[in-house]
Amino acid sequence: MSFDARDIKLLPVGEHLTSPDFPGLRITASAGGRSWIYRYKSPVDGRMRQTKLGKWPAMSVHAAIAAWEQVRLGREGGVDPALIAKAAREDARRQLEQRRLAAEREAYTVAKVCDDYYLGHVRLSRARKGATEVRRMFDSMLGGTAGIPAAELTRAQAFDLIKSYAESAPVQASKLRAELGAAWDYAIDSGRLPETAANWWRLILRGKIQSKGKKISGKNVGTVKRVLSGEEVGTLIRWLPNFTALVEDVLTLYLWTGTRGAEICGMRGAEVTREADGLWWWTIPKARTKNARHANASDLRVPLYGRARNVVFRRRERFGDGFLFPARTKDVRPVEQKTVQVAVYYHQPYSQTTPNVQRSRLPISKRPVCTAFFP
Incomplete structure (x- = not known):
């Protein structure tokens, strides 16, 4: 056919x-x-x-x-x-x-590595404040390094970025280095970066970034810390009424409970109970403690005595089982710890905030150990 x-x-x-x-x-x-x-x-x-x-x-x-x-x-x-x-x-x-793959790796820049790490891990596993800080570092500190293909990043480029912050902001430089190292590990684990890609962030400047300590009035005062003497604590307690009622109450709980600012500001009336022994206890849920990520950690139990108990009783009578230190906002949420810190700083002898405004100044300062009282 x-x-x-x-x-x-x-x-x-x-x-x-x-x-x-x-x-x-x-x-x-x-x-x-x-x-x-x-x-x-x-x-x-x-x-x-x-x-x-x-x-x-x-x-x-x-x-x-x-x-x-x-x-x-x-x-x-x-x-x-x-x-x-x-x-x-x-x-x-x-x-x-x-x-x-070559095009994908070329397009997979340092900035995209950071985005993947933030969206896939940080945003899901960190508290809001910590996650926001990581996002801020990635957005503001990468500079020209952000556009470099991640697989082609050299040790010198990684070194130059961290070194550019190490002199003026060593603490921030260390944090950025650590977060970038974790971001690289995440990208390699996910297969977005080849297993052969070097994680230079883990290798550069190891142990070579040293904090210069706190700055007051533009001068480094070093890392030496001190504690307040009994007489100074008494002076501070007598001075507390110069603050607003909210700040005074928060600082009182700092002194009487020794708990963290975030824990105090987020305190709820429902967390306070009188137990069989007749004592009043504040039970801080594990999720609000620094040990939240540890599987074997438990709630933090804090006994309430003296002025701390009086503060809690007074605020429970006003706010019930909700937040005892609510923010002045439309949505229901606690006041931020930073609000208290800013208020304290405003009364420091060295504070230059609105310098022409007359106000009482704290009689105790100079490099104390408690940064919540002395930002």
Whole structure:
């Protein structure tokens, strides 16, 4: 049977035409059109195989016969055209995948590593305040490093970024270095960075970034700390009424309970109970403590005595089981610890906030250990 154009056009789907003049050459009909096929026995392993030569009518009968002749001669020479075509396709796919990965790695910049780490880990596992600080560091401190392809980052580039902050802000430099190191680990674990990618952030300036201590009035006062003497504590307690009622109450709880500012500011009336021993206890849920991430940690139990108990009773009478130190906002939430710190700083002898405003100044300061009282 010859390959007549009319017969090819009328060929039903699933059928094929052959010709005794061209052994192995056939045209098949499918839902996608008509295709020229060469069917043969492999000279490599003797298995029946076929290879596509082209589509009709784009490939005419004469062109199909010429293509058939070429692959047939190759088969007679020991070449399996189907295996050759398969190898070519696999090589093309491999090259395409390599180009895709190269483009992806080039586009996967330092900034995108940080974004993935923040969205996939920090935002989900850190408290809001801590997560916000990490986001702020990534947004404001990466500079030109943000646009560098992460897989191509050099040790020198990582060093230059951290070193640029180490002199003026060593604490921030250390924090940035640690968060970038964790971000790199996250990217390597997720497969977005190759396992061979060096985590330079873990290696540079190890143990070489030293804090210069606190600054007061633009001068470094060092890292030496002190505690207040009994007489100074008495002076401070007598001075507390110079603050607003909220700040005075928060500072009183600092002194009488020794708990953290975030725990005090987030205190709820429902957390305070009188127990069988007749004593009043404040139970701080584990989720609000610094040990929240440790599986074996428990709630923090704080006994309430003296002025601390009086403060809590007075505020429970006013605010019930809700926040005892509510913020003045439309949404219901506790006052932020920073609000208390700012209020204390405002009364420090060295505070330059609105210097022309007359106000009482704290009689005790100078590098105390309690930064909540003396920001």
